Amino acid sequence: MKTIVILGPTASGKTRLAVQLARRLKGEIISVDSRQVYRDMDIGTGKDLDEYRIDNQSIPYHLINIVDAGSDYNLFQYQQDFNRVLPEILARGHVPILCGGTGLYLEAVLKGHRYTAIPVNQTLRTELETKSDDDLLERFRNVPSEYSNLADTSTRKRLIRAIEIATYLTENPLTDLLAPVSQPDAVVFGIDLPVDVRRQRITDRLLQRLQNGLIDEVQRLLESGIPAEKLIFYGLEYKFITQFLHGELDYATMTARLETAIHQFAKRQMTFFRKLERDGLCIHWLGGLQPTAYLVDRILSEAQAIS
Numbered sequence: 001m002k003t004i005v006i007l008g009p010t011a012s013g014k015t016r017l018a019v020q021l022a023r024r025l026k027g028e029i030i031s032v033d034s035r036q037v038y039r040d041m042d043i044g045t046g047k048d049l050d051e052y053r054i055d056n057q058s059i060p061y062h063l064i065n066i067v068d069a070g071s072d073y074n075l076f077q078y079q080q081d082f083n084r085v086l087p088e089i090l091a092r093g094h095v096p097i098l099c100g101g102t103g104l105y106l107e108a109v110l111k112g113h114r115y116t117a118i119p120v121n122q123t124l125r126t127e128l129e130t131k132s133d134d135d136l137l138e139r140f141r142n143v144p145s146e147y148s149n150l151a152d153t154s155t156r157k158r159l160i161r162a163i164e165i166a167t168y169l170t171e172n173p174l175t176d177l178l179a180p181v182s183q184p185d186a187v188v189f190g191i192d193l194p195v196d197v198r199r200q201r202i203t204d205r206l207l208q209r210l211q212n213g214l215i216d217e218v219q220r221l222l223e224s225g226i227p228a229e230k231l232i233f234y235g236l237e238y239k240f241i242t243q244f245l246h247g248e249l250d251y252a253t254m255t256a257r258l259e260t261a262i263h264q265f266a267k268r269q270m271t272f273f274r275k276l277e278r279d280g281l282c283i284h285w286l287g288g289l290q291p292t293a294y295l296v297d298r299i300l301s302e303a304q305a306i307s
Contacts, residue, residue: 001025001095001303001304002185002186002187002303002306003086003095003096003097003098003184003185003186003187004021004025004027004095004096004097004098004186004187004189004299004303005097005098005099005106005110005186005187005188005189006018006021006097006098006099006189006190006191006299007032007098007099007100007101007103007106007188007189007190007191007273007283008101008190008191008192008193008269008273008288009101009191009193009198009266009267009269009270010046010101010202010262010265010266010269011198011201011202011205011266012101012191012192012193012198012201012288013191013288013292014099014100014101014191015046015048015051015052015099016051016292017099017191017292017295017296017299018097018099019051019052019054019059020054020292020293020296021097021296021299021300022059022060022095022097023054023057023059024296024300025094025095025097025300026093026094026095027059027094027095027096027097028059028060028061028062028089028092028094028095028096028097029052029059029060029061029062029097029098029099030061030062030063030082030085030086030089030096030097030098030099031061031062031063031064031099031100032063032098032099032100032101032102032105032106032109033045033064033100033101033102033105034073034078034102034104034105035234036063036064036065036100037063037064037065037066037067037073037078038065038067038068038069038070038071038073038234039065039066039067039068039069040068040069040217040220040221040224041069041217041221041234041238042217043209043212043213043214043217043237044209044214044217044218044236044237044238044241046205046209047064047065049061049064060094062085062089063078063081063082063085066081069221069224069226070221070224070225070226070227070230074116075104075105075108075116076116076117078105078108078109079105079108079109079113079116082109083109086184096184098184098186101269103269103272103273103276104272106276107276107281109183109184110183110184110186110188110281111183111281112183115147115150115165118164118165118168118169119168120164121164121167121168124163124164124167125160125164128160128163128164129160133156133159136156136159136160136163137153137159139163140153140159140162140163140166143163143166143167143170144166145165145166145169145170146169147162147165147166147169148166151165151166152275154275187284187302187303187306188281188282188283188284189283189284189285189286189299189302190273190283190284190285190286191285191286191288192285192286192287192288193288193289194289197288197289198266198288199263202259202262202263202266203259206255206258206259206262209237210255214237214241215241215244215245218231218237218238218241218242218245219245221238222242222245228242228246235261236258236261236262236265237258239261240254240257240258240261241254241258284302286298286299
């Protein structure tokens with residue numbers, strides 16, 4: 001059977017579905033989440049590791065808790081770790097099940113992107129940060145490369161990275177960093193929820209996490225020596241709660257801004273998934289309100305028909 005991918009926005013029930021599917025398939029789950037790689041960042045990243053155990057049976061998972069909180073970890077490192085784990089699962093005769101909502105990570109491993117290895121050019125980034133968005137677009141157009149038609153310039157951050165990659169390619173056209181990368185033979189399923197349901201789930205889950213020790217988790221990370229700016233860089237829960245703990249926001253303002261930010265994040269996730277579709281990735285969408293058992297049966301039926 002092909003590698004199976006389950007993607008979807010935050011709070012859509014991806015993990016629960018992936019675990020039930022893995023149980024039926026003798027599968028192993030590969031997390032595709034840019035923050036679950038960090039140890040001790042549990043509540044805020046929604047690891048829900050208890051879900052990986054069903055009827056006293058542990059479902060194997062990978063690329064969770066692999067680096068210390070506060071460490072630097074990037075897309076290229078993820079791609080390397082993924083390319084190590086995937087063949088190990090296949091060699092065991094098990095089905096890899098990719099589960100997550102970090103669109104850039106999914107895109108990189110599904111399309112075998114070669115450009116993630118291109119290093120950061122901090123001098124160039126510092127220069128570009130002073131430019132307007134229009135100036136950045138003009139700069140990108142003036143640095144044509146083999147990457148031009150592939151680049152995602154939908155946000156300022158991605159546009160700067162696109163210029164960085166294009167600039168590198170003009171100076172290093174034959175770089176060994178761009179060796180071909182293998183791509184998994186995958187069938188992709190997406191969980192789609194009505195917007196009002198998704199929003200309510202996000203609101204309910206945030207309240208539950210705040211009640212279950214999320215603020216204490218961030219406090220422990222700060223007390224362990226992780227700089228506040230690093231936690232703020234991780235975004236969402238870690239950003240706003242760090243600002244609350246440092247007295248920059250009161251509790252009500254913190255929770256309101258955090259809730260809004262998570263809603264916006266979920267919307268951006270869906271926008272990115274739709275872009276992947278427009279770029280040619282076939283996503284089989286599943287109704288997120290359907291029972292998990294029904295979705296498992298549907299995935300098995302469709303995946304077997306495609307294989």
